[in-house]
Amino acid sequence: MFWQKIRSGVMFVISFITCPCHLPLTMPLALVLLAGTPLAVWITQHSGWVYGIMAGVFLLSLALGFVWMRSPNENAGEVCEPRSNVSISSVPIAKNK
16 A cells, blocks of 8 residues: 555656656756767757657556556455355244144
8 A cells, every 4th residue: 555655656756757748848957967968969859759758658657646546445355254154954944834
């Protein structure tokens, strides 16, 4: 239960970072941090692909966050107690007259 909440929280943070509405702010920030590297050059040349992939990651992480956030069913995996064995001789039988 605890790890389920942590896992869903991590997915929500990932979805916040990769959100398409925040991406125009986070993409230049990432390029500043990656300045001078081949990865920054690749990102600037293929920014359309990066935006598309980030939108996909956003949708996937948001969906997983909501799925993992739901509390599990309280009765899931519960084992039913077996009925006590009632012998036939202890059950009263109505006699027809």
